[in-house]
Amino acid sequence: MASVITPNASLLLDEQLCFALYAASRAMTAAYRPLLEPLGLTYPQYLVLLVLWQDDGRSVGELGQRLALDSGTLTPLLKRMEAAGLVTRERRQSDERDVEIRLTRAGRALHARARPIPQCLLARAGMSATTLGRLRNNLAQLTRSLASEPEGDNP
Structure with a gap:
């Protein structure tokens, strides 16, 4: 069934990009779950490991x-x-903070x-x-655009 355009169409849930992104993000996280469980990882832990596998020795701020x-x-x-034995956390000698x-x-x-995992x-x-x-x-481009300073885009 084709959607009908009404004066309030922009306030329909299924017309919202934010909802499509939210639903896709939840579905993506759920799709990772059975792949990560055998490794004993959660999705956020997997993301941390992806960064460290590429460039080990990052500060908490950098991560x-x-x-x-x-x-x-x-x-x-x-x-x-750290408790699971996957990473160590140590204060840097150059800056204790x-x-x-x-x-x-x-x-x-x-x-x-x-x-x-990526192929799966x-x-x-x-x-x-x-x-x-x-x-x-x-x-990624959408993220960069939304993270930049708004230019008078108030309703």
Whole structure:
């Protein structure tokens, strides 16, 4: 059934980009769950590991910036990862205020076990790698645009 355009169409739930992104984000997180459970990881922990597998030895602030998470969210997550033996948290000698996060041997070992996850998600999505790559790039551009200063866009 085609949607009918009414004067209030812009306030219909199914017309909202924010709702489509919210629903897609929840579905994506749910799709990761069965892939991460055998590794003993939550989705946010997996994101932290992705950053550290690429560039180990990041500060909490750097991780927070890269993952768009505040320290109030990130610190308890990192403490749980430390308790699980995946990372170490140590104050930097150059600046005692900075806490550096490093992978442990167990954290590094998970990299090999996690390697198939992106391909599994690609198959689950039912889209080509090219289509998903374009979608990712468009969402990254949307994020940058929304994060920039607004230019008088009040209603």
